[in-house]
Amino acid sequence: MKRKLIYFLFLLTGNCIFMHAQVGIQTSNPQGVFNIDAAKDNPATGTPSSAQQANDVAVTAAGNMGIGTTVPTNKLHVNGTDPLRLQGVGTGSSSTDPLLVIDGNGIVKNIGTLGSLSIPSPAVFRLETAQSNFLQSQGAGGSQVVPMSVIKNSIPGMSYNAATSTITFPAGTYQITFVYEATHNATGCTISSYFVDFPLNATTSRIHNTASHSEGTLSNHGGTITYATTVPANKTWTISLGRGQSGNCSGAGMLLSATSTQVLVFRIGD
Incomplete structure (x- = not known):
């Protein structure tokens, strides 16, 4: 029983650090309620730089999740070079399935079907x-x-x-x-x-x-x-x-x- 308790305490202190209901993995300075610092390069205090955030995963109190950023502005905010890959996506219908576009801020939106857009x-x-x-x-x-x-x-x-x-x-x-x-x-x-x-x-x-x-x-x-x-x-x-x-x-x-x-x-x- 003592061994189990010691092992449990080791997991808490060795890998996860709890600060005011915030959880940091490989960081003592979690950004938001949950923060994984994959490269373990975030500073002990203050806000990580853009380069340091590039290897982070963070969740804010608003429920936003960031990958490559610790300050996500949407429910899922991915920041990186070629940030999204979907493998095994099925074939859709050009007459009934809506098209996806990305606006100037990188937000994914639906603009309707090919037919509704009158694309010949x-x-x-x-x-x-x-x-x-x-x-x-x-x-x-x-x-x-x-x-x-x-x-x-x-x-x-x-x-x-x-x-x-x-x-x-x-x-x-x-x-x-x-x-x-x-x-x-x-x-x-x-x-x-x-x-x-x-x-x-x-x-x-x-x-x-x-x-x-x-x-x-x-x-x-x-x-x-x-x-x-x-x-x-x-x-x-x-x-x-x-x-x-x-x-x-x-x-x-x-x-x-x-x-x-x-x-x-x-x-x-x-």
């Missing part, structure tokens, strides 16, 4: 094989599917069916740009008119593009049609290009160019 996320689709006699069987108002491949899709929840050229959207606000390049060498073909039926909520919205060009061999023409829209969750849209009302080109002869015919989709917010 892109998806790119491209025509890989040129389409000969495109829209040959379509009159004004008719359209034809453009069989594109997905080049990049960084929009969470968006999927693409390459067999049907159909995009399935998560709910949100989007900017969609249809870029096309073609040639049409039919006699009398000097005005090309095309349209895209963009998705809009439960319906579509038709946007035209009309341009004049030279007649004859290698009569190149192209255009860009852009639209901003909102869609509900699981809205589908098949990539198609239609023949507008204002052109004078018809029948065989149109070649829809590969690579330069693309669709760019940007999710710009919730």
